[in-house]
Amino acid sequence: xxxxxxxxxxxxxxxxxSDSILTIARQxxxxxxxxxxxxxxxxxxxxxxxxVEVEGSSKLTPACSxxxxxxxxxxxxxxxxQRYRRMIIELLASEGNHQxxxxxxxxxxxxxxxxxxxxxxxxxxxxxxxxxxxxxSHKDFIIDRNRCIxxxxxxxxxxxxxxxxxxxxxxxxxxxxxxxxxxxxWGDSEACTACGKCVLVCPVGALIExxxxxAEMEKKRDFLRYIVTARQxxxxxxxxxxx
Amino acid sequence: MTIExxxxxAGEERERQGKWKRRILYCSAAGCVSCGSKETAxxxxxxxxxxxxxxxxxxxxxxxMGLCGEGPLVKVHPDDVLYxxxxxxxxxxIVTSHMMRGEIVSDHLVDQTVPFFASQVKVVLExxxxxxxxxxxxYLAAGGYEALGKALGEMQPGEIIDEVRKSGLRGRGxxxxxxxxxxxxxxxxxxDQKYVVCNADEGDPGAxxxxxxxxxxxxxxxxxxxxxxxxxxxxxxxxxxxxxYPLAIERLRLAIKQAERNGLLGNKILxxxxxFRIDLRIGAGAFVCGEETALMRSIQGRRGRPKPRPxxxxxxxxxxxxxxxxxxxTFANIAPIIRNGxxxxxxxxxxxxxxxxxxxxxxxxxxxxxxxxxxxIPLRTIIFDIGGxxxxxTEFKAAQTGGPSGGCxxxxxxxxxxxxxxxxxxxxxxxxxxxxxxxSTSNMVDVAKYFMDxxxxxxxxxxxxxxxxxxxxxxxLGKIVNKKATAEDIGLLEELCMMVKATSLCGLGQSAPxxxxxxxxxxxxxxxxxxxxxxxxxxxxGERQETERPWx
Numbered sequence: 133x134x135x136x137x138x139x140x141x142x143x144x145x146x147x148x149x150s151d152s153i154l155t156i157a158r159q160x161x162x163x164x165x166x167x168x169x170x171x172x173x174x175x176x177x178x179x180x181x182x183x184v185e186v187e188g189s190s191k192l193t194p195a196c197s198x199x200x201x202x203x204x205x206x207x208x209x210x211x212x213x214q215r216y217r218r219m220i221i222e223l224l225a226s227e228g229n230h231q232x233x234x235x236x237x238x239x240x241x242x243x244x245x246x247x248x249x250x251x252x253x254x255x256x257x258x259x260x261x262x263x264x265x266x267x268x269s270h271k272d273f274i275i276d277r278n279r280c281i282x283x284x285x286x287x288x289x290x291x292x293x294x295x296x297x298x299x300x301x302x303x304x305x306x307x308x309x310x311x312x313x314x315x316x317x318w319g320d321s322e323a324c325t326a327c328g329k330c331v332l333v334c335p336v337g338a339l340i341e342x343x344x345x346x347a348e349m350e351k352k353r354d355f356l357r358y359i360v361t362a363r364q365x366x367x368x369x370x371x372x373x374x375x
Numbered sequence: 376m377t378i379e380x381x382x383x384x385a386g387e388e389r390e391r392q393g394k395w396k397r398r399i400l401y402c403s404a405a406g407c408v409s410c411g412s413k414e415t416a417x418x419x420x421x422x423x424x425x426x427x428x429x430x431x432x433x434x435x436x437x438x439x440m441g442l443c444g445e446g447p448l449v450k451v452h453p454d455d456v457l458y459x460x461x462x463x464x465x466x467x468x469i470v471t472s473h474m475m476r477g478e479i480v481s482d483h484l485v486d487q488t489v490p491f492f493a494s495q496v497k498v499v500l501e502x503x504x505x506x507x508x509x510x511x512x513x514y515l516a517a518g519g520y521e522a523l524g525k526a527l528g529e530m531q532p533g534e535i536i537d538e539v540r541k542s543g544l545r546g547r548g549x550x551x552x553x554x555x556x557x558x559x560x561x562x563x564x565x566x567d568q569k570y571v572v573c574n575a576d577e578g579d580p581g582a583x584x585x586x587x588x589x590x591x592x593x594x595x596x597x598x599x600x601x602x603x604x605x606x607x608x609x610x611x612x613x614x615x616x617x618x619x620y621p622l623a624i625e626r627l628r629l630a631i632k633q634a635e636r637n638g639l640l641g642n643k644i645l646x647x648x649x650x651f652r653i654d655l656r657i658g659a660g661a662f663v664c665g666e667e668t669a670l671m672r673s674i675q676g677r678r679g680r681p682k683p684r685p686x687x688x689x690x691x692x693x694x695x696x697x698x699x700x701x702x703x704x705t706f707a708n709i710a711p712i713i714r715n716g717x718x719x720x721x722x723x724x725x726x727x728x729x730x731x732x733x734x735x736x737x738x739x740x741x742x743x744x745x746x747x748x749x750x751x752i753p754l755r756t757i758i759f760d761i762g763g764x765x766x767x768x769t770e771f772k773a774a775q776t777g778g779p780s781g782g783c784x785x786x787x788x789x790x791x792x793x794x795x796x797x798x799x800x801x802x803x804x805x806x807x808x809x810x811x812x813x814x815s816t817s818n819m820v821d822v823a824k825y826f827m828d829x830x831x832x833x834x835x836x837x838x839x840x841x842x843x844x845x846x847x848x849x850x851x852l853g854k855i856v857n858k859k860a861t862a863e864d865i866g867l868l869e870e871l872c873m874m875v876k877a878t879s880l881c882g883l884g885q886s887a888p889x890x891x892x893x894x895x896x897x898x899x900x901x902x903x904x905x906x907x908x909x910x911x912x913x914x915x916x917g918e919r920q921e922t923e924r925p926w927x
Binding site for chain 2: 175194224227232306
């Protein structure tokens with residue numbers, strides 16, 4: 133690990149070269165919007181919201197999965213980036229069947245918050261109105277694929293943290309869907325431990341607790357930080373090995 | 376087996392071939408097989424037998440002879456006569472007239488002095504249509520594995536990489552990265568295990584270069600890969616080939632078996648201390664698996680989805696090990712470069728784009744087929760001299776290179792030299808070598824929509840711009856085709872295309888808007904003709920959508 137210095141939005145900063153640009157930016161209170169990224173999970177670079185401009189490179193670079201290089205000069209909020217980010221939110225809005233007014237996570241939704249942040253008030257693309265299924269077969273939780281934005285946080289948390297790998301992606305392109313097991317009802321899944329991690333990491337109202345009503349559900353993601361820190365310190369593993 | 380044994384076997388094979396009075400070569404690549412070349416071969420053999428000439432004339436199945444639109448093709452050696460459209464009755468005529476009386480059958484004769492043959496330079500395709508693709512001996516007789524012998528016996532890995540670098544060879548998959556530099560990076564990477572991967576997941580509509588090489592000269596790819604393995608320090612190779620190429624898979628399997636049995640693959644290759652294995656991996660039909668990171672995940676048995684680069688495969692590839700990944704045609708160029716030297720290769724083509732390029736001519740062109748031309752040749756020469764112009768006297772309109780990742784080139788740019796930089800300069804790409812010709816009967820908006828529908832189907836769905844963006848681009852194009860769009864939609868279309876191009880995760884999404892952007896650039900009037908006229912049109916700045924589609 134070494135310290136590198138870099139310039140973000142004309143500000144001279146330093147950070148660890150093993151951290152991502154995104155982490156360093158956030159350490160210095162520079163806001164870069166994200167959806168698929170979540171501290172504690174692996175990076176997939178799928179939502180493209182965290183793209184930044186690197187001087188000397190014609191291509192945009194995802195901040196979440198790029199390591200800093202000494203002397204790097206970055207811009208995180210240019211007009212062009214703002215335009216593209218807005219458009220990404222527009223695309224996501226048009227892709228699913230989102231009805232904020234009747235959504236369980238209304239006012240606690242990352243997609244909604246980003247829309248407010250970018251002052252997006254209407255969508256220029258036609259809504260695609262896909263036919264998606266809701267699965268309420270699980271005893272505690274519901275997956276409503278109409279609201280899914282395919283960030284794959286649930287897939288990753290289940291595989292990487294819980295180790296159950298209940299979730300995965302089926303089909304491809306615009307027909308992609310999150311499925312449990314081999315596209316079986318969630319309630320039939322023998323792998324699912326009902327830990328609820330997937331529900332808590334879901335940025336929107338696609339994965340929710342049963343019994344919650346409109347705007348009631350607020351997702352708490354602190355648990356991930358504790359687990360990841362504990363793992364780094366090997367706390368649980370040692371206890372387990374000794375016991 | 377040592378290199379001396381190889382040369383001995385090659386000599387024996389040449390002697391065996393020389394003993395025949397004539398040899399009839401018939402094309403047994405997928406194109407000609409589909410129009411009946413197997414039946415042609417059967418009737419050739421039958422007629423020879425009844426005529427009592429089966430001891431004087433040999434009938435051999437070869438790879439692609441190039442003029443695919445006129446198949447089945449048959450070539451007679453040593454007379455160097457080429458026949459086209461040889462059905463079973465023509466086959467009988469060839470035997471009774473040409474073989475028995477020495478009179479050429481003029482009805483089916485192909486004039487080999489025309490530019491289609493004269494303007495080509497064959498490096499990659501030197502053996503295609505000349506040797507039996509299923510015979511190791513014939514490949515040896517044509518100088519096969521000489522380069523491997525030279526590389527293992529006389530050269531150090533660093534010298535091989537220097538030679539490849541000096542040849543100026545660039546990746547033939549489309550992006551055109553220097554092959555020598557890539558090999559150097561993998562060689563320098565420190566690891567206990569390295570891999571060499573051949574990308575044979577050729578998926579562009581209308582492209583069949585890699586298939587033809589694999590069907591016609593599979594040992595050439597193996598030779599190139601073994602040399603690469605020796606140069607970069609890898610012991611394991613994979614060929615990732617699409618399941619839609621059953622004949623190529625069959626011939627590759629056979630070639631691998633032959634090479635293994637003769638000490639050209641496996642342990643201690645050609646009695647050296649170098650060992651290298653090659654395994655086949657069959658794709659399951661996803662276009663995106665031609666993208667290198669998705670391809671490697673697919674080899675590992677995982678879902679074929681790209682991941683962000685860096686790290687590049689040459690640093691962290693298959694199973695996180697340094698991996699050299701090249702296209703079929705790139706590997707096909709290695710043996711001739713080692714055999715003839717980098718200076719010979721660099722003398723072909725242009726200074727920045729050396730060597731030759733194989734193109735698959737398709738669409739409204741007279742001579743549909745497979746050609747190989749030196750880099751830098753004007754597009755006009757390819758289309759009008761080699762290709763014979765458009766069919767039935769219609770007017771040429773555009774040439775499409777690079778498939779769904781490329782662009783359309785209008786007639787104003789026909790004199791453009793075909794090299795990486797020139798094509799990129801006008802918004803197209805070299806691509807893997809598909810070249811589709813369109814005439815005045817083609818509508819360019821339809822063309823753009825066709826390619827965009829392809830991208831919508833083939834998007835893996837991982838990143839938002841490609842997954843949703845391509846669907847909306849296709850939707851907007853559909854609206855234009857159905858004459859329901861306004862000028863505002865064209866503006867939105869352009870904006871969306873630029874955004875998908877700039878923000879997508881992998882090459883598929885980044886290049887998906889190219890067909891739309893290039894047709895908008897060169898054939899904008901065709902779009903505008905389809906627009907709905909709006910009287911006294913005033914841009915609404917989205918006020919309409921504000922009431923239609925409020926969010927959130």
